[in-house]
Amino acid sequence: MGAKPVAPSEEPRFLEEREERVKEIDSRIAELDAEFTGTMMTPEAREEWNSLNAERDEHAATVREMKARRDRLRQISANPGGGEPGAPAPGAAPAFHKQRGVEIYEISRIRADAHSEDEYREKLFDNARRAVERAKFAPMSGQSKERTAEHVEELLTRADDRDKWLAKRILITGNPVYERAFGKAIVAGGPQTWTAEEQRQMALSPDTAGGLAVPFALDPTVILTSDGSTSPLRQIARVEQITTDTWRGITSSGVTVSRSGEGDEADDNSFSIARPTVTPTRVIANIDYSVEIGQDWPQLRSEISRLLMDAKEREEDSAFVIGDGTGDNPFGVVKTLDAGSEVPMGAAGTLDVDDLYDLESELPVRFRRNAQFLGNKSTYNHTRGLSTGSDGGDLWVRLASGQPSELLGYSAHEASAMDSVGDPDGRVLLFGDFSEFIIVDRLGMTVELQQHVLGANRRWTGQRAVVAMWRNSSKVLVDNAFRVLTDPTAS
Template sequence: MTDTDISRLTHSEAVRERDRLRTEARSILERAGSADLTGGDAERFDDLTGRAEECNARIQRLERAHELALTQIRSGGDGFATEGGSTGMHRIGEDPGPVHRSAYDAEDRPPADRQRDNAMRVLERSIKAGTMHERGAETIEKLITTGAPQSRSWTARWAAAAGDHNYLRAFAKKIANPEMGQTLWTAQEAQAWRTAAQVQAERAMNTVDVTGGFLIPASLDPAILLSSNGSTNPLRQMARVVQTAGDVWHGIASEGVVAEWLGEAEEAADASPELEQPAVPCYKGSAWVPFSVEIEGDGAGFVTEVGKLLMDSVEQLTAAAYTNGSGIGQPTGFVSALTAVPTHVLNGVGSEAVVAADPYALQSALPPRFQGTSAFAANLTTINVLRQAETTNGALKFPSLQDAVPMLCGKRIWEVSNMDTVNAAVTATNYPLVLGDWSQFLITDRVGSTVELVPHVFGPNRRPTGQRGFFCWFRTGSDVLVNNAFRVLKVTTTA
C-alpha cells in the first residue's frame, strides 16, 4: 500500500491497516529474538513502523475533521455536507477536498487511553515542528503516565489542548490584538481556544486559582521551558526537580533502614524506618512583559521570543527564592531550611573569613551515607577566596578549583550567586559554604501556567504609553527533604 493509498482510507480502514502493520512488525521482532535486525528484515521493519505512524496521522486527521463537523452541526453552521455511505459511515466535506470518517466502533479504546494518545500525538507534532524541545515533551509524558488517575487525566487533556498548534496560532493572534484578535480565528483555532478554556476552568475548580486568565501554550509554559533547554540556574542542575499537576507535592523521606547480622533462629530487631511525609507547596509567581502595539504585525514572531523573556525573568526570581526564600508566600530556600536546624551549622575555623580548613570541617561533619553524592555550593567570591589559598611555599591548596569543572576536596563545587559572601567590615551572620547531597533538595514546578493580556498600558500620568502587557503567573516551590544530608558553614563578622 502506498502513501497515497493511506491518505484515502476511512477511519476504520486506517485502524485495521495500522494494526496489520504493527502485527507484521511484531512478528519480525519475535522471529529475530534477541538478535539485532539486519538486511531485509531491518528495512521491512522500518517501513512497517513508518507506515503505521502514517496511519496514526490519518486517524487523527479524520477524528479532528469529525469533531469539527459535529461542532458545526451543533451550532447550526454551514460549510459541510454528508452523503450516505455504508452503515455507520458518512463522508464529511472539508476544505480542501472531502475526507472519510467512520463512526466509533464498540471496540474503541477507553477514554483515558484516547486522552493519552491524543496528548502524545500533539507532543510528537510539536517536536517535529520545532516548537517544543524533546526534554520538555519527556517531562509532560512523565506526568501523563505517572501519578494519580485524576492528575494524569487532566495533564493529558492539558497537553492536548495547550500543545495544539491551532491554540498556539489563536494565542498569537490574541497577543497581537487582545481586543479583536478572536475575530481573526479560523474555526479550528476557535475550537482549540474553547477546548483550552474548558481545561483551564477545570483547573480553577480543583485548585486555589480563582483569578481567571487563560492557558499559556505548553511550549511557553515556564515549567516546561525550564526543563527543556537546560536552565542557567545551577540549582536546577543540582537539585531534584519534579513537575506536578497539583498545588502541593507530597513525598516520603527516610533516614534509612537499620540492618543487622542475625544468628540461626534469632529474632530480628525492629528495622522499621521512621518515615517522614514532606509536603512542598507550589507558590504563585508572576512575570510582566510589556510590548509595543506594533507587535500586532508580528504576533507569531513575538510568541517565539516571549518564551526567552519569560524564562529569564522566572530564572532571576526563583534563583533567589530557592536559595534564601522564607517559605512564606515563596519557596523555602535551602539556606533558610538548613540554618533553622543549629546542629547542621558549623562555625568557621577562621576569624571573620572563609579559610582553607573550612571545607574539610564540613566534609568531616557530613554523615558517611551522604558523602558519595555530595557537592559544595558557594558564591563566586567565596570560590575565588579558596582558589587563592596557598601553602607556606606558595603552592595552591586547591588547584582543582582552577579546572573548567571546579572541584573542592574531591567534590564538585557549584556557583550559586545568591549565597552569602563574607565582608569583615559589616556586622552580619553569613552562610557562605554548603556541602550536601543535593538530591535531598527538591524543586517542584506546577504545569499549566496562566496568562492575562492588558490591552493598554498607562504611564505615571495615567495616559496610554502605546504598549500592551503580557502578565503570566506560574507556581513553583522548593524545600530540603532531609536536613541531615547537608552541612552549612557559618561565619560571623563584626564591623
C-alpha cells in the same frame, strides 16, 4: 440470594460497562424465573426481581441515549459545518476544509471513538504524544526540539494523573486553532479579533479560573528550558512535576540493621517515616511589549518565551536558595536549614583550608557519596586563592566546558543569592546531597492580558502587557543531608 443491583458508588460510566451489566441482570432474572417456576416468589426474591428489572430498564435507556450521542458526535466531527457533507449551508461562504491531522486534538472525537474508560485514556496519551511530535517549540537555551519533545513525553508518562490532565492540556493548547487565537489575543491585547472557530476552541481552555492557558510549546513549566545550565539547582536537586495542588512524599532517617547469634533476640531496628508535603505557590511575571513588536506575532512568540523563561529562572535562583518559607515563599535550601547543620569558620571573615575540610567531614558519610558544593562567585574566588598557597594542594579543579568545576573532588555549582565571606552571620558555602532538596512544579502557566499600559499621568504608553502566572515551591527533605559553612562576622 445471588446477584444484587450495582451500588451507586459502582455505577457503570461507559457504554460497554452498562451493556455488560444488562447481560448480568438478564442472567440473574432467568435464574430467578427458573427457581420459582410454577409458584409464587418469596418476598425477598420478588424484591430482587423488581429491583433488577428497574435497574435493567435504566441501563437500557442510558445505552440507547449514549449510542445516540456517540452517533451525533461522529456526525458532527465528520461534518463540522452542518448541512450535507461537503456542501455549504444556503447563502453561506464556501467552507474551508479542516487542516489535515487537526482531528488528533479533538477531545470530543477521542471520547466518541473510545469504547471504554481505559481506551479513552490511552487515546488521550497517544494523541498527546503525536501533538508533541508536531509541535513547533520556541528556541530555549540551545535545547534541540528532539530533546524538548523527549522531556514532554516523559512528563506524560511520569507526571500525568489518572484522568490525563496533562494530555488534555497538550491537546487543547497544542491545537493550531488555539495557538493562532492565543497569538491574536497577544497582538490585540484581547479576544476581540477571534473568529467563531477560535472562540469555540479557546472556550476549552483548561484554566477555568480566568486567563489564558499558555500553549504547551511555549510553556516553561512544561517544556525543557535550560536543563539547569543557568539555574544549577534544577540540575542537582530532586525535581517533581505535579498536576495536583500538593506533592506528598515519604522520607526516612534510614534503616538500621544488626546481626545476632543463633537463638538470640534481634536488636530493635525500628525506624521512623515522615510524610513531607510541598504546596506550590503562585509566582507572577509582568512583561511589557510595544504595539509595534506585537504586530509581528512570529517574532513576539519566540521573544515572549525567552522572557518568561528568563524571569522564571532569575526568580528561582534566589527563591530556592534564600526563601524563608513564610507566607508564599519557598523553603530555600540555605535559608531554612536548621542550626544543627551549621559549621562555623575558624576565624571570622577569613576562609582557610581547614574550614573546607571541616565542612566535608561534618557531613555524614551516607550523604557524602552524592554530595556537591553550592556557593557564590566570591566564595569560590577565595578557594582559588587557597589552592595556590603552600597548604592548598589541589583544592580546586577546573574541568572542561559544560561541566562543573570541582572542589575537594566534589562538583561545585554557583548561586549568586548565597552570602559571601565577610557577610554578617553569613551562610557562605553549602555542602550536601541535593537529592534531599526538592523543587515541585505545578504544571501549566496562565497569562492575563493588559491591553493598555498606562504611564505616570494615566496616559497610554503604546505598550501592552502579558501577566504570567505559574506555581512552584521547594523544601529540604532531610536537614541532616547538608552542612553549611557560616561566617560568624560581627554585624
